[in-house]
Amino acid sequence: MAHGTRGGPDGRTVATMVPSATDLVVALGAADRIIGISHECDHPAVTGRPILTRSAVPGAPDPGRAAADPAALDAAVSAARAADAPLYLTDRAALHRLAPGVVVAQDVCDVCAVTGDQVACEVPEGTEVVRLGAVDLNGLRTDLRTVGRALGGEGPDRAEAAIAALDDGLAAVRATVAGQPRPRALLLEWGDPPFVAGHWVPELLEVAGGIDALGAPGAPSRRVSWDEVATADPDVIVFLPCGYDLDAATHEGRALLARPELTGLRAVAEGRTWATDATRVFSRCTPVAVQAARVLASILHPEVAGPVDPRAARRLGPEQT
Missing domain, CATH: 3.40.50.1980 (Nitrogenase molybdenum iron protein domain)
Incomplete structure (x- = not known):
């Protein structure tokens, strides 16, 4: 045309x-x-x-x-x-x-x-x-x-x-993680100042078998303090900075983990920290939501959801022991 x-x-x-x-x-x-x-x-x-x-x-x-x-x-x-x-x-x-x-x-x-x-x-x-x-x-x-x-x-x-x-894909993710423990995850949408993810992202975390440490499904993203992050002491940290691809998120995420406010957190010490291709997977409310839920399920529950797609997410810290 x-x-x-x-x-x-x-x-x-x-x-x-x-x-x-x-x-x-x-x-x-x-x-x-x-x-x-x-x-x-x-x-x-x-x-x-x-x-x-x-x-x-x-x-x-x-x-x-x-x-x-x-x-x-x-x-x-x-x-x-x-x-x-x-x-x-x-x-x-x-x-x-x-x-x-x-x-x-x-x-x-x-x-x-x-x-x-x-x-x-x-x-x-x-x-x-x-x-x-x-x-x-x-x-x-x-x-x-x-x-x-x-x-x-x-x-x-x-x-x-x-x-x-969309509904079939999300239902399949829910079924995969059904009955698994539900770890508490911190979803960071921006690193400086820190913002926690909002809107559909906490909803996808719930689908993937997790609990949002500082956000809530449907609520907008919001600025938080490092004291709030430290008090939350999440089981897992997922860095999904708005508009960043995987390489950019990895680069900034590794620098972020060196902040003194984060070095003492369990998720950092035990290597449960991840960067994501936020711009393509998490920053858009489109049918890619199914892929986003799968990525989160693999981060939280690799034993049932399988390994994380390396094109969508990357571990920031050392391997878990």
Whole structure:
């Protein structure tokens, strides 16, 4: 389909303004309709498509890479938000030139990507704006149905098939770890300052047979103190920094474990610390949630769930004895 062709209800072109949007549209069999993507979209099915967004924060790392100074990046983001300055910019001229029939954005996190409100002010007249809003697995089911309806044609049926596959995959993980002890895990979404993961990630931990030491299913990620971390003294630490790939998370995670606040924790001393490919596995509420649950199950219960996929997670500390 040529760029700029809006088409009928069964063939409208799509622009995806956040990686999860791209992943959902691809999962519903419509990769060929995507004519523009965000600068963070990394699905191989859309390599080379026009880029429609960029970061407006000075010093922001390339997608998937570690920040040179996580604390400085956190401060820059906080300052921009306090000044009501945009964190991301849209290439409005390119968006109007491509004239997609549908633009898929998100309303979950203004730190992570262009928001639906921002996109709604930028799109050409007549373009439908779909807003992803999943903060839990039920929300993911809703997002799949919403995107399916916007795609038209077989989109709704494919959405129901994707939901069935999601539910079957999660049920299989639950069955695998059923009856196992439930270790307490600290899920760190950012290292400096420390944030614990929220929204769907604690829910996936529960599916995988664990208990969240400081977070709660459905609650947003939140900043915590190192004293809270030390008091929690979790059985396992999983480092899943938002937007980092596995190599970047490993590099920063190993430096993080050298902090004096962490060196005395049992999980650190006994080698139960892990880094993950957070950007592809944990930072998006998409059908990748099944893979994320499997990764957590393998970290917590390797005796029944099998070894951890080395492409998705890596041990930070020494091997357990």
